[in-house]
Amino acid sequence: MTTSTTRTDLTRTVDSYRARRGEIRLVEVPPLRYLAVDGHGDPNSAPEYATALGVLYPVAYALKFASRDRLGRDYVVPPLEGLWSAEDLTAFTTRRDKSAWDWTMMLMTPGWLTDEHVAAARAAVVARKPALPVQLVRVDLLDEGLCAQTLRVGSFEDEGPVLADLHHRFVPEHGLELTGRHHEIxxxxPRRTAPDRLRTILRQPVRRAHEGS
Known part of the structure; x- marks a missing residue:
């Protein structure tokens, strides 16, 4: 067994994990692998949201420790991410109807870890905590490609105007169309940070308008 002396910060190796407040920019996001759990409803009150986080993190840390102890490659567990969607986009931008939201909560994993490593991490978690529904955690390869994104500093409740500006001004002004799900990093x-100081990357996959014709 080998021991790593340094920890890789995966977010520092990908340009799309950099964003500035007050600036919307276009980025090319490479294909990335995630541990993922799906759900629906208000994240502040839906029991399945708490369940999703309660199972994602144990699997993520079991995977990290296995990588460190067995492969000699340690890394920082990346920040939580979420894909959000609704039949009516105004549920995000104006009405903020959280009960209508579908979501996928995610934690990025290094490219050197395989599905077999993830299966072993699930098994390790079950051995310690048999009641945890680790079967909810799957591995997703997310290939977003071209995206518009910005850094939002402030409460989650105040994101609506920023998203409306991205959707209704930036995207059409640059000859773009919305494609994939709204993505937050x-x-x-939030357990340790005041609401007005929360830092969130808001990302929207897009395509050139002529590519959709």
Whole structure:
């Protein structure tokens, strides 16, 4: 067994994990692998949201420790991310109807870890905590490609105007169309950070308008 002396910060190796407040920019996001759990409803009150986080993190840390102890490659567990969607986009931008939201909560995993490593991590978690529904955790390869994104500093409740500006001004002004699901990357821990200081990357996959014709 070998021991790594340094920990890789995966978010520092990918340009699309950099964003500035008040600036919307276009980025090319490479294909990335995630541990993922799906759900529906208000994240502040839906029991399945708490369940999703309660199973994602144990699997993620079991995977990290296995990588460190067995492969000699340690890394920082990346920040929580979420894909969000609704039949009516105004549920995000104006009405903020959280009960209508579908979501996928995610934690990025290094490319050197395989599905077999993830299966072993699930098994390790079950051995310690048999009641945890680790079967909810799957591995996703997310290939978003071209995206528009910005850094939002402030409460999650105040994101609506920023998203409306991205959707209704930036995207059409640059000859783009919305494609995939709204994506958020939570750079701050809301348990330890005041709401007005929360840092969140807001990302929207897009395509050139002529590509959709």
């Amino acid at each position: 939570y750079l701050s821990d």
